[in-house]
Amino acid sequence: MSLKYEICIDSTAGALAAEQAGADRVELCSALFDGGLTPTLGTVEATLAAVSSIRVHVIIRPRGGDFIYDEYEIAAMERDVATIRDAGAQGVVIGALTPSGEVDTEVAKRLIGAAGDLSVTFHRAFDMTADPFAALETLAGLGVDRVLTSGQDTTALEGAPLIASLVERAGDRLVVMPGGGITPRNVGRVVEATGAREIHFAALVDAPSPATHRNPHPFMGGELRRPEYARQVTSPGLVSEVITAAGA
Secondary structure, X not given: OOOEEEEEEOOHHHHHHHHHHOOOEEEEOEOHHHOOEOOOHHHHHHXXXXXXXOEEEEEOOXXXXXXOOOHHHHXXXXXXXXXXXXXXXXXXXXXXXXXXXXXXXXXXXXXXXXXXXXXXXEOHHHHHOOOHXXXXXXXXXXXXXXXXXXXXXXXXXXOXXXXXXXXXXXXXXXXXXXXXXXXXXXXXXXXXXXXXXXXXXXXXXXXXXXXXXXXXXXXXXXXXXXXXXXXXXXXXXXXXXXXXXXXX
Protein backbone atom coordinates (compact mmCIF):
# COMPACT_ATOMS: atom_id res chain seq x y z
CA MET A 1 0.00 0.00 0.00
CA SER A 2 1.41 3.40 -0.98
CA LEU A 3 2.01 5.99 1.71
CA LYS A 4 -0.19 9.01 2.22
CA TYR A 5 1.44 12.31 3.08
CA GLU A 6 -0.05 14.99 5.34
CA ILE A 7 1.70 18.36 5.53
CA CYS A 8 1.35 20.65 8.54
CA ILE A 9 0.84 24.21 7.27
CA ASP A 10 -0.19 27.64 8.52
CA SER A 11 -1.24 29.43 5.33
CA THR A 12 -3.05 29.15 2.03
CA ALA A 13 0.32 29.41 0.29
CA GLY A 14 1.42 26.38 2.30
CA ALA A 15 -1.56 24.38 1.05
CA LEU A 16 -0.73 25.30 -2.55
CA ALA A 17 2.91 24.31 -2.02
CA ALA A 18 1.87 20.94 -0.57
CA GLU A 19 -0.55 20.36 -3.43
CA GLN A 20 2.10 21.25 -6.00
CA ALA A 21 4.53 18.77 -4.44
CA GLY A 22 2.06 15.87 -4.54
CA ALA A 23 0.94 15.59 -0.92
CA ASP A 24 -2.42 14.01 -0.16
CA ARG A 25 -3.64 16.23 2.66
CA VAL A 26 -2.80 19.26 4.77
CA GLU A 27 -3.40 20.00 8.42
CA LEU A 28 -4.25 23.70 8.42
CA CYS A 29 -3.23 25.53 11.59
CA SER A 30 -2.22 28.89 12.91
CA ALA A 31 0.59 29.53 15.41
CA LEU A 32 2.86 26.61 14.56
CA PHE A 33 5.31 28.07 17.11
CA ASP A 34 2.75 26.99 19.74
CA GLY A 35 2.24 23.56 18.19
CA GLY A 36 -0.70 24.60 16.01
CA LEU A 37 -3.90 26.44 16.94
CA THR A 38 -7.28 26.91 15.25
CA PRO A 39 -6.89 29.09 12.13
CA THR A 40 -9.31 31.87 11.31
CA LEU A 41 -12.41 31.12 9.26
CA GLY A 42 -11.08 33.49 6.61
CA THR A 43 -7.91 31.43 6.27
CA VAL A 44 -9.93 28.22 6.04
CA GLU A 45 -12.23 29.62 3.36
CA ALA A 46 -9.37 31.14 1.36
CA THR A 47 -7.49 27.84 1.45
CA LEU A 48 -10.49 25.77 0.37
CA ALA A 49 -11.10 28.19 -2.51
CA ALA A 50 -7.45 28.08 -3.63
CA VAL A 51 -6.74 24.33 -3.77
CA SER A 52 -8.22 21.91 -6.26
CA SER A 53 -7.21 18.37 -5.31
CA ILE A 54 -5.62 18.24 -1.87
CA ARG A 55 -7.74 17.48 1.22
CA VAL A 56 -7.87 20.14 3.93
CA HIS A 57 -8.13 19.07 7.56
CA VAL A 58 -8.33 21.86 10.14
CA ILE A 59 -6.97 21.73 13.68
CA ILE A 60 -9.37 22.69 16.46
CA ARG A 61 -7.26 23.86 19.39
CA PRO A 62 -8.12 27.15 21.12
CA ARG A 63 -4.80 27.78 22.88
CA GLY A 64 -1.35 26.43 23.56
CA GLY A 65 -0.40 24.53 26.69
CA ASP A 66 -2.19 21.47 28.05
CA PHE A 67 -5.25 19.74 26.60
CA ILE A 68 -7.57 20.10 29.60
CA TYR A 69 -10.36 22.50 28.66
CA ASP A 70 -12.99 24.42 30.60
CA GLU A 71 -16.64 24.68 29.60
CA TYR A 72 -16.10 27.86 27.57
CA GLU A 73 -13.22 26.39 25.59
CA ILE A 74 -15.22 23.24 24.92
CA ALA A 75 -18.17 25.29 23.67
CA ALA A 76 -15.83 27.30 21.45
CA MET A 77 -14.27 24.14 19.99
CA GLU A 78 -17.67 22.61 19.32
CA ARG A 79 -18.73 25.76 17.49
CA ASP A 80 -15.45 25.86 15.56
CA VAL A 81 -15.90 22.25 14.41
CA ALA A 82 -19.40 23.01 13.13
CA THR A 83 -18.18 26.18 11.40
CA ILE A 84 -15.31 24.34 9.71
CA ARG A 85 -17.71 21.59 8.61
CA ASP A 86 -20.08 24.15 7.10
CA ALA A 87 -17.17 25.86 5.33
CA GLY A 88 -16.51 22.68 3.37
CA ALA A 89 -13.32 21.27 4.90
CA GLN A 90 -12.79 17.54 4.59
CA GLY A 91 -11.72 16.90 8.16
CA VAL A 92 -10.98 18.21 11.63
CA VAL A 93 -8.14 17.50 14.04
CA ILE A 94 -9.15 17.40 17.69
CA GLY A 95 -7.89 16.39 21.11
CA ALA A 96 -8.86 16.69 24.77
CA LEU A 97 -7.59 15.01 27.94
CA THR A 98 -8.58 14.62 31.56
CA PRO A 99 -6.25 15.81 34.34
CA SER A 100 -5.18 12.18 34.86
CA GLY A 101 -4.01 11.80 31.26
CA GLU A 102 -6.91 9.89 29.74
CA VAL A 103 -8.85 10.79 26.61
CA ASP A 104 -11.71 13.07 27.66
CA THR A 105 -14.43 10.97 26.09
CA GLU A 106 -17.27 13.37 26.81
CA VAL A 107 -15.52 16.26 25.07
CA ALA A 108 -14.44 13.99 22.23
CA LYS A 109 -18.01 12.80 21.72
CA ARG A 110 -19.27 16.38 21.49
CA LEU A 111 -16.62 17.34 18.94
CA ILE A 112 -17.10 14.17 16.88
CA GLY A 113 -20.85 14.78 16.92
CA ALA A 114 -20.34 18.32 15.65
CA ALA A 115 -18.06 17.03 12.90
CA GLY A 116 -20.84 15.00 11.29
CA ASP A 117 -19.40 13.04 8.37
CA LEU A 118 -16.00 14.78 8.40
CA SER A 119 -12.85 12.75 8.88
CA VAL A 120 -11.62 13.05 12.48
CA THR A 121 -7.99 12.91 13.58
CA PHE A 122 -6.94 12.93 17.25
CA HIS A 123 -3.84 15.11 17.45
CA ARG A 124 -0.69 14.84 19.54
CA ALA A 125 -2.57 15.29 22.77
CA PHE A 126 -2.29 11.51 22.41
CA ASP A 127 1.40 11.82 23.27
CA MET A 128 0.47 13.20 26.69
CA THR A 129 -1.77 10.29 27.66
CA ALA A 130 -0.78 8.13 30.63
CA ASP A 131 -1.49 4.84 28.84
CA PRO A 132 -1.23 5.05 25.04
CA PHE A 133 -2.73 1.62 24.46
CA ALA A 134 -5.77 2.40 26.59
CA ALA A 135 -6.10 5.74 24.78
CA LEU A 136 -5.92 3.95 21.43
CA GLU A 137 -8.74 1.61 22.43
CA THR A 138 -10.84 4.54 23.61
CA LEU A 139 -10.34 6.39 20.33
CA ALA A 140 -11.08 3.30 18.25
CA GLY A 141 -14.31 2.90 20.19
CA LEU A 142 -15.22 6.53 19.52
CA GLY A 143 -14.81 6.01 15.78
CA VAL A 144 -11.83 8.33 15.26
CA ASP A 145 -10.22 7.85 11.84
CA ARG A 146 -6.60 8.40 12.80
CA VAL A 147 -4.21 9.27 15.61
CA LEU A 148 -1.20 11.56 15.17
CA THR A 149 1.70 10.59 17.41
CA SER A 150 5.45 10.87 17.88
CA GLY A 151 5.32 7.70 19.95
CA GLN A 152 5.31 9.79 23.12
CA ASP A 153 8.91 10.77 22.44
CA THR A 154 10.78 13.82 21.15
CA THR A 155 10.54 12.71 17.51
CA ALA A 156 8.75 9.99 15.57
CA LEU A 157 12.08 8.27 14.94
CA GLU A 158 12.81 8.02 18.65
CA GLY A 159 9.22 6.95 19.31
CA ALA A 160 9.19 4.41 16.48
CA PRO A 161 9.07 1.28 18.70
CA LEU A 162 5.88 2.46 20.42
CA ILE A 163 4.40 3.64 17.11
CA ALA A 164 5.03 0.20 15.60
CA SER A 165 3.20 -1.43 18.52
CA LEU A 166 0.32 1.00 18.14
CA VAL A 167 0.10 0.35 14.39
CA GLU A 168 -0.10 -3.38 15.07
CA ARG A 169 -2.67 -2.95 17.86
CA ALA A 170 -4.84 -0.64 15.77
CA GLY A 171 -5.02 -2.96 12.76
CA ASP A 172 -7.66 -1.71 10.34
CA ARG A 173 -9.70 0.06 13.02
CA LEU A 174 -7.90 3.40 12.67
CA VAL A 175 -4.73 4.86 11.17
CA VAL A 176 -1.75 5.51 13.43
CA MET A 177 0.14 8.35 11.75
CA PRO A 178 3.72 9.16 12.81
CA GLY A 179 4.57 12.84 13.11
CA GLY A 180 7.24 14.91 14.78
CA GLY A 181 10.72 15.70 13.47
CA ILE A 182 10.32 13.83 10.17
CA THR A 183 12.91 14.89 7.56
CA PRO A 184 14.28 13.56 4.28
CA ARG A 185 17.11 11.96 6.26
CA ASN A 186 14.95 9.92 8.63
CA VAL A 187 11.60 9.38 6.89
CA GLY A 188 12.63 6.06 5.36
CA ARG A 189 13.70 4.73 8.75
CA VAL A 190 10.46 5.92 10.38
CA VAL A 191 8.33 4.21 7.73
CA GLU A 192 10.36 0.99 7.87
CA ALA A 193 10.43 0.86 11.68
CA THR A 194 6.73 1.61 12.20
CA GLY A 195 4.89 0.05 9.28
CA ALA A 196 2.84 3.24 9.03
CA ARG A 197 0.53 3.89 6.07
CA GLU A 198 0.43 7.68 6.51
CA ILE A 199 3.02 10.19 7.72
CA HIS A 200 2.76 13.79 8.89
CA PHE A 201 5.44 16.43 8.63
CA ALA A 202 6.12 20.12 8.17
CA ALA A 203 8.34 21.33 5.34
CA LEU A 204 9.27 24.82 6.47
CA VAL A 205 12.14 26.93 5.25
CA ASP A 206 13.18 30.46 6.19
CA ALA A 207 12.09 33.25 3.85
CA PRO A 208 12.93 36.95 4.05
CA SER A 209 10.28 39.45 5.02
CA PRO A 210 9.31 41.88 2.25
CA ALA A 211 9.42 44.74 4.75
CA THR A 212 11.82 47.49 3.68
CA HIS A 213 11.09 49.72 6.68
CA ARG A 214 12.10 47.93 9.87
CA ASN A 215 11.93 49.10 13.47
CA PRO A 216 14.34 46.95 15.51
CA HIS A 217 12.98 47.95 18.93
CA PRO A 218 9.41 46.64 19.45
CA PHE A 219 8.39 42.98 19.44
CA MET A 220 4.88 41.66 18.93
CA GLY A 221 5.28 38.65 21.26
CA GLY A 222 6.70 37.77 24.65
CA GLU A 223 10.27 37.17 25.74
CA LEU A 224 10.49 33.83 23.88
CA ARG A 225 10.24 35.06 20.33
CA ARG A 226 11.46 34.77 16.80
CA PRO A 227 13.02 37.77 15.04
CA GLU A 228 10.27 40.17 14.01
CA TYR A 229 11.27 40.13 10.35
CA ALA A 230 11.70 36.37 9.90
CA ARG A 231 9.20 34.15 8.13
CA GLN A 232 8.85 30.42 7.62
CA VAL A 233 7.08 29.12 4.54
CA THR A 234 6.17 25.65 3.31
CA SER A 235 8.63 24.53 0.63
CA PRO A 236 7.26 22.38 -2.21
CA GLY A 237 10.82 21.23 -2.84
CA LEU A 238 11.20 19.98 0.73
CA VAL A 239 7.80 18.25 0.59
CA SER A 240 8.92 16.48 -2.60
CA GLU A 241 12.25 15.60 -1.02
CA VAL A 242 10.58 13.86 1.92
CA ILE A 243 8.13 12.02 -0.36
CA THR A 244 10.99 10.85 -2.57
CA ALA A 245 13.08 9.81 0.43
CA ALA A 246 10.18 7.78 1.82
CA GLY A 247 10.39 5.61 -1.25
CA ALA A 248 6.74 4.54 -1.20
